[in-house]
Each structure stands twice: as structure tokens, then as C-alpha cells.
Amino acid sequence: MSNEVKVISATGLPATGRTQIVQHGNDSVAIPNYGTINMTIQQQFAAMPAFGGNFYVPVRVNREYYNIFVIGGEEFDKPYFKVPRDRALTHLMSEETMARFAPMTQENKDEIKTMPSLFMAENRNYGKADDDQMVIYGFVSDLKIYDNDVKIYYCGYKIDIPQQRLNECLEELGLVGDNRFNELNRTHWSIKRCDLIQELLEAGVQVPVFNMG
Numbered sequence: 001m002s003n004e005v006k007v008i009s010a011t012g013l014p015a016t017g018r019t020q021i022v023q024h025g026n027d028s029v030a031i032p033n034y035g036t037i038n039m040t041i042q043q044q045f046a047a048m049p050a051f052g053g054n055f056y057v058p059v060r061v062n063r064e065y066y067n068i069f070v071i072g073g074e075e076f077d078k079p080y081f082k083v084p085r086d087r088a089l090t091h092l093m094s095e096e097t098m099a100r101f102a103p104m105t106q107e108n109k110d111e112i113k114t115m116p117s118l119f120m121a122e123n124r125n126y127g128k129a130d131d132d133q134m135v136i137y138g139f140v141s142d143l144k145i146y147d148n149d150v151k152i153y154y155c156g157y158k159i160d161i162p163q164q165r166l167n168e169c170l171e172e173l174g175l176v177g178d179n180r181f182n183e184l185n186r187t188h189w190s191i192k193r194c195d196l197i198q199e200l201l202e203a204g205v206q207v208p209v210f211n212m213g
């Protein structure tokens with residue numbers, strides 16, 4: 001796929017108003033047609049998970065921060081997952097960032113949805129992931145606060161990032177721990193003040209970059 005702007009237009013929507021699926025590019029990238037979307041895509045997509053036809057990219061991507069979700073043995077086979085409240089924005093992040101985002105105000109929720117995000121299960125070994133453990137790159141599309149957990153809805157755009165590569169980039173990604181035990185071994189949700197996209201690209205991990213307008 002070349003680095004050109006792809007325009008997906010809503011002018012051809014059927015009279016019934018049903019969502020129309022438009023296919024562009026390689027590896028079965030399916031994008032529901034919600035209007036005219038200008039995308040500058042700098043990398044080739046891997047296959048995008050079919051999460052009930054959901055499609056979400058923020059109008060503005062906040063590259064100052066990123067979300068990281070590490071969830072037990074989660075298989076990410078549904079359009080949502082749950083984080084225990086006592087593991088959600090409570091540790092493994094700087095005091096400054098925690099003070100800013102831990103209060104679940106509507107403003108904070110809206111900003112969280114603009115951050116690139118990583119979704120993964122826990123490392124199966126101490127400080128090391130198995131070869132078949134992959135990380136999903138995408139965005140939080142919605143979140144709901146309950147008494148005992150936070151329900152996270154998400155949309156993934158790259159699903160084949162080797163988790164072990166993150167274990168090898170702890171310092172670059174602002175992750176806590178070392179090669180014996182680190183935060184990828186513990187269920188939690190934290191926010192890091194780090195340009196995830198830039199750091200991944202410099203580490204040789206290609207991810208989609210969106211410019212919406």
C-alpha cells in the first residue's frame with residue numbers, strides 16, 4: 001500500500017441507510033462507511049479484527065500519552081474487556097500522570113479515547129513472552145465505570161506485534177521492571193507519558209498512523 005490519502009465517501013450509501021463495507025488495500029481491511037474519511041496511512045495494515053463492525057479513530061491522535069492494558073489470560077475475542085477497579089490507573093505510572101487521569105471525569109474519558117493503546121495478555125513467563133503472544137495496537141472507543149471494574153470497548157488495527165519485542169523495549173516505552181519481572185506480568189491499565197508511535201517505529205515495529213480530517 002502506498003503512502004497516499006485514501007478517501008472513502010458516503011455518497012453511495014443505500015437508501016435503507018445500512019452500513020456499507022468498503023474494501024481497500026491488503027490483508028482484509030474492512031472499514032464501515034460512516035461518512036467521508038481522509039486517512040493518511042504510513043504503514044501497511046495487518047488484518048483488522050472484526051469487532052462487530054466497530055470502527056473508531058479519534059479526530060486528533062494524542063501522541064503525548066498512550067494506554068497500556070495487560071489483562072490476565074484475556075483472548076480479546078469480544079469488542080470489550082474488563083479491568084479490575086483496583087488495577088485501573090492506580091499504579092505503574094508516574095504520580096503526575098496518575099493525578100491527572102485517575103479521576104474518571106468526562107474530560108479525562110474523552111482524552112483517553114484519543115491516545116494510541118496497546119492491548120495484551122500477561123507474559124506467560126517471568127519477564128518474557130512466548131513466541132505466539134501478540135499485542136493489539138488500536139484505540140479505546142468507549143469506557144464504562146462500574147463498582148468493581150472498568151469496561152473497556154476498543155478497536156484494533158494491528159494484531160501481530162510480538163509481545164516479546166515490548167519486553168525488550170521497557171525503558172523506551174516507560175515500562176516498569178526488568179528482564180526478570182516487569183509490568184507485562186501483571187494485570188493492570190496504566191497511562192504512560194511517551195510517544196508510543198515514534199518509539200515503536202524506532203524499534204522497528206510498524207504501526208498504522210492516522211491523520212483524520
